[in-house]
Amino acid sequence: MEADRVPTHPDVRTIPLQQVLEALVDPVRRSIVTKLRESGEDIRCGGFDLTVSNSTATHHFRILREAGLIRQYYVGTSRMNALRRDEVDEVFPGLVDAITTAHRMSPHPA
């Protein structure tokens, strides 16, 4: 069923700041968002060089999707990830930029 493969995405305006920060406090999830922010491109789930298992990675992507930070869609069998930067920036100005910049610059990334 094609419909089952298309994840649902919340309206960012309905998402509490608490949920967004809880998503970004995890270093693996923060590295995913930082890579999307820096590359400026959508990236498939397998393209992040994560050091966690596939099931753990899937969990992290779900948390990010439910927090309104990423949009997921399929291209063939690949699940792609897009940063919802403009939408998040409208609700929480500068938040994604500040956290991803800090993550990249931090001498102690985790």
Place this chain on the structure above:
Amino acid sequence: MEADRVPTHPDVRTIPLQQVLEALVDPVRRSIVTKLRESGEDIRCGGFDLTVSNSTATHHFRILREAGLIRQYYVGTSRMNALRRDEVDEVFPGLVDAITTAHRMSPHPA
């Protein structure tokens, strides 16, 4: 002993981003930092209208101090709190502003 009453403060440049974000992911601690940011003044521990017990509040202030976000000092018997905004901004540009602005604007603050 006067020395015992003066809390120690870490160099912000030595603090991992992870520790700063873990400090700010708690809504009570975020409200403390937001109030300091908005008032632009130092505030005594009793001046925050917190809805938690004194011992819990003391815990929250300690977490913020150890994360390099606030500086504490005594005026008489009052423990005062100052936001270390400029120092944190040098290491993590825009982070405190983005999170405190989001906290203030959020329709779902907690």
